[in-house]
Amino acid sequence: MSFEQNQHEARQKILKALENQHTTVMFSDSLENEMILNMGPQHPATHGVLRLLLRLDGETIVAAVPDLGYLHRGYEKLAENMNYHEFIPHTDRLDYLSPLANNVAYVLAVEKLAGIEVPQRAQYLRVICAELARLASHLVWIGTMAMDVGAVTVLLWGFREREKIQDIWDLLTGVRFTTSFTRVGGMAQDISGEAIAAIKKFLDELPASLDECENVLARNRIFIDRCEGIGYVSKEDSIAIGLTGPLLRAVGVDHDLRRDVPYLVYDKLDFHVPVYQDGDVLARFYVRITEMRESIKILWQALDKMPAGPIHANKPKQVLPRKEKVYGKMEELIHDFMLINFGINPPIGEVYHAIEASKGELGFYIQSKGDGYPWRLKIRSPSFCNIQSLPMMLQGGLISDVVAVIGSLDPVMGEADK
């Protein structure tokens, strides 16, 4: 073996060892050697604790490896050790930008398992919750994404609008951030007239603000140049890698669970699923902007069509009684006691229920042994699956594209690291 070959092998070995030890390594002769750069987990553009290992050739990315696990909170293990009602507050913390949608997804799975049919009013209320959550999540996304590529104004505007949604959540659920608003078999409380008025006022004002945001970005040379053609994935690749949500619709796949596998009352509402063909960061921007306008449409319809009536299923063995009744009536007190202590005991079986959350397919897979707690609960979180496509999107790009691509994925680490 020649000396050069030997040396080359030794270098590869050192490089490998250093990579395994999570270190940055740079050789003196930068033209001949590639550089390993650790991006994150504290980098402001990694949207939480995402760590990216980048192998660079100059400014070009040769390979990228996402590294998760800095936040692992073991939610699946926790879920297996508590009853079905107790897990609802934990779902808030998964995708903390749209907690209401997570609540809805979780209780829908539990209700499917237990065979509970909730009344119409509760279903419309859940649609309203889910769509408000989508708006809130996309507003944060538009702000942070714009800031990643250098536009701070839109960040402020996005958060200004989101603040209004949180005021609505305050009226609707009593809290601004971690809502825990749904219950198995119904909602925590009915929507008040004040909350309806606040939503209507907000919906009146939002389109103008959206136009404002879109105009300031979509007519901006710098924004377009930093987004167009960046982070491209093909249609086949995105399906193979399991992308869902706006990312999949940005490559021309017409897929939306709200329409394809209707849940709640989405089949009674009229909306359009935006599909763009380019598969780059700019297409994802347009998909989300259009989706927000569709959400406004859905919200108006849901508010108009929402019937009066109860918001809880009449199944006292499985649905928690109202607190005011617990205090005064023996029957309800017993049911409350049994449900809190022994849980709802769904039959033996397994179900998977997914909703179209703001980031893609959010699904809960639950195995029940007939006990009060789930035997196995698996969260199919969209961020986790979407992050998997990062190497594909980044390869061959420049290092300045990394922030734009991560921004366009809209990952939330609470969900990816679970």
Next chain:
Amino acid sequence: MKEKLLNKLNALFKEAIESVEEFRGELTLIIKREYLLQTAQVLHDDPELKFDSLRDVCGAERFLPGDRFEVIYNLYSIQNKFRLRLKVHLPENDLHIPTVSSIWTAANFAERETYDMYGIVFDGHPDMRRIYMPEEFEYHPLRKDFPLMGIPGSLPLPRK
């Protein structure tokens, strides 16, 4: 769709299917480990079935007598708007299963997670590392015999 799927699979490899279960309108196929790759390939390639999207892979411990573990594949067909669950049972003393990441790239992360949480080894996987827990961690936390509060001292402190 369901009849078409079952007819097709029965015609191709009847011996692969251990049982078919239906609960709340969801279809679960339990297949033998030897036939996993073959079945997956057919489900993915067949122009009528076309389960082109693998949504999730997860492991679970079984509460019934028999094999201790199972691996669950959650498939979705965008064309047919149909979901299917594949299941493979694994005995405790032989936790090896072929990877499907050559058929669906999406299996990569999900199989790593299953490996991390249950210790099920996916043969032929391109990058079989832990995904959440540190590499030095000896246990598989989602197994039922791992306590909820953790094992004291099981997480090594960072090296100086």
